Amino acid sequence: MKRVVKILIWVAISALGAAGLAAIAFERREPLNAVWLVVAAVCTYAVAYRFYSAFIAAKVLAVDGTRATPAERLEDGKDFVPTNRWVLIGHHFAAIAGPGPLVGPTLAAQFGYLPGTLWLILGAALGGCVQDFTTLFFSMRRNGKSLGQMAREEVGKRGGMLALIAVLAIMIILLAAVALIVVKALKDSPWGTFTLAMTIPIAILMGVYLRFFRPGRVLEASFIGVALVVFAVVAGQWVNVSPSWSQAFTFSGPTLAIAIIAYGFAASALPVWLLLAPRDYLSAFIKIGAILALAAGILFVRPALQMPPLTRFIDGTGPVFAGKIFPFCFITIACGAISGFHALISSGTTPKMITSELHARAVGYGAMAMESFVGVMAMIAACALTPGVYFAINSPAGIVGKTAEAAASTISSWGFPLDPATINALAQRVGERTLLDRTGGAPSLAVGMAQIFSGTIGGDRLLSIWYHFAIMFEALFILTVLDAGTRVGRFMVQELGGKIWKPLGRRGWLPGILISSAMICGAWGYFLWQGVQDPLGGINSIWPLFGISNQLLASVALVVGTTILLKMGKLRWIWVTAGPMVMLVAVTMTASYQKIFDPSPRLGFLAQARALSAQIVAGKIPPDRIAQTHRLIVNNRLDAVVTAVLAAMVLALLFEAVFVWTGLLSGSKKAQTHEAPYIATRWVAGD
């Protein structure tokens, strides 16, 4: 009887999920309610978790609850710590969920809500969750080895080095991309800039409290910090209306870019307890709080999606970023669907903390499904805006013009009616001077979130506070990614540089710290500067580059996973990792090729360089802008080279893996995995 009830419940959940997906795909009569997206996503994740992940755990990976995990065998109370399953899911989720699942879907909304939503839900269920789960499992079976170490051992020596260089390159591009988003969100915004600037002294105060007064009392310090940050958001409106204070906190894009590069350098070189760690605590609290509040707000407000399911921009002519729906929808949304960066987290701290092998499924597969849901919420927030407003905020001035009238005219001509008074009034209601030319996704997401929050609490009266709360929330944890990433990047530079000049490799040597910090900040700062100077908004170049590199890293993780499955004798189930791998290799190689060689100057880096050169030759560039145009030409050529090098590295690893696979399948190579030997657990299954 109990079994029948269970079957009926799962049939009902499956039917509901199918109805949700059908409504998203086929409903055309009136604006779709966002609840359908929530229903489709939650039911699909539930069914995929219950059946697909259980199948992978039982048949493909042969998860063994009797086997002791590294956390049990190597327990040291520091790195290897057996951790409660639910606590570990929270830790893992907090680590993997960054700005990506918020920004990517917001940008991809230019295609309409349908493609991005389907990719988020199905991409996560069949690709992203599988990648995270298998990488976590394989790392756990190898005492928590990193992706690079696994690539070296299981695929080949070159694989490890390629993975290390690829990670460093991706880190540089990621940091530039997220820094550019902050610059675009805070440009000419005294309220937003003041709020974010205040988080620095607040974090330092928390750092001093935690270091000298109450060591390790994270909750106390975080409560104080969160209260002060909320006060800073409210106080920002006083700064905004004061002529002198407002002027003091109004900065142009280039000035903000320099300030952020200087901040990154300081955060990397300063002691970690002073700024980086307390900021991380603050950001984690606000991040989880804002995500939960957004989920509650969506359920309470149940907004209708104003964006059509598909827009005309699936043909590749979109103003937010150039490129057709294939491959660029899959490149723009990486985090939330499948993200290679997750493989670094899944093969880092988490596998050392799993108490039982049986928990790997909930942590790896489950946490990724949660992150995907964050992406769906971001898609809802972006698509709840009227399309005219969405495109006015996200389109660069180089495409729609600099004034509200010009932008409204251009956007209306695309079939998305917009009145210049509407966008000006909206800017005034959220406490900004303008919302035009705010590329990068963060401001439009903040407007969407603010509308949902103010629909729940406060109405129009609190719209400006909610908008700046959302901007602060996005910028705060972007800066956390930035400072933590810069610091790790510094260690990577020291590790690689130490092979050439030994003193640079010494982590405690001050000149080494300063040189390596300057090198890593200089590297991502260069791409940031390039984005700030770009007349097409910068995000058009840097976000696809980031998406390509992130998906290339996912390809690396899936190549490693496929190789290990073959060595485990699981040829029958190889499609579980090989399927998403083939899809990602096709997507990334197509996108790389188009970004380098496409004849359209908006899409192809080389075509844009050629077009700019032709403009100089034809005398169309004013003399005072010739030097800047030459820099743009160099930048485009550099972007093309970076894309080509990343793609070539992954192809090299893939060929090496194919060589190994052929050897294994033909029997000429002995299957030898590098798993730790079996030791029975002393603990009862479960917690």
Place this chain on the structure above:
Amino acid sequence: MRNQTPVLKSSSLSLAPTLTHFFSALTRASHFAWWYLRQISGDAAYENYLRHQRDIAAAPLNPTQFYQESLKRKYVTINRCC
């Protein structure tokens, strides 16, 4: 006090046990929420460490040393994603 229990039962029928269950469930839920918050934020990390050191009979670090060492370990590797 014990004598009053049947009176409560007879006057409010099943309300008292329901309320008792509700408050006990609420107490359990709030204890769990507090425990979870302390574990996930790292607030309880030092207590967990002390317990481990006691189990293996090793001398523990003091709270400041432990906090600094745990930060050093945490921020040398990638622990935040995009």
